[in-house]
Amino acid sequence: MKLEKAIFACGCFWGAQHQFERAKGVIRSEVGYIGGDKENPTYQEVKAHTTGHAEATLVEFDAEETTYTDLCKLFFEIHDPAQIDGQGPDIGPQYRSEIFYLNEAQKQQAEAVIALLREKGYEVNTRLTPATVFWPAEDYHQHYYDKTGGEPYCHIRVRKF
Template identity: 45%
Template structure:
């Protein structure tokens, strides 16, 4: 069992947190993935408040990971593969600032890593359009309601999940097979 005392955190927003949580849960070195909210002004918002688009929060996942097993950069590489970082305030059918693409960094090293990777992806022409992912400091993380945690694992046949999560899992398997849990 991995020692949680050495765990580091990454907080990422890439659309609906159900769709981002499921791929990260399958990565070796990821100890836990918690759905929640970050980047807004309302203290301890509810899902309904965040969905209104008026709190300024994004739906995020906070990933506890073992840096000896998977690096922050590798987590970001997965992140930039499983969502479209060129869509401003949306992912697929989900529209609004709560679905924006964002990296909420925990320290300067994370900020530098995120900015460097974005520059590399842009220079390589990895996407047809410019990356609009925000890179901003994590001010506060609020855990989402219990029914949002491990949502896809508990509801794989729910219509939204059945359509939107499997393509992300396919991308994960295609691009990061060696990083998947056994």
């Protein structure tokens, strides 16, 4: 097993975690906050737009079973990368579309997927940012839909890569 990590922000982290957890090769995931300037932020602080953080999902995966590129493609299939500072009913900068890359290889792979989408005519306003500290969200946010039995509003869309 070759464990690697990836961090994606694409709207409400409940639905993103739900979708990533079901992807081939994903070992575990955790929701949290990244991209702002407040240490150890709370949900209420992030929601109040006082931290600069985005709701994000940290994905730990087996690179022998899946690739970072495949996870990037899934990322673009579970949200609308054209929408700025929001997703569906969730509006605000904490719901922005952003990939937080952990190394140069991830940056290059994400750039390649974005370029491919734009070649195909998709509008992509996703930010590509070096990862900073990932702050885990409160326990009640972790695996929310598994706990509640609900279904996320984000669903897999088929984009032709």
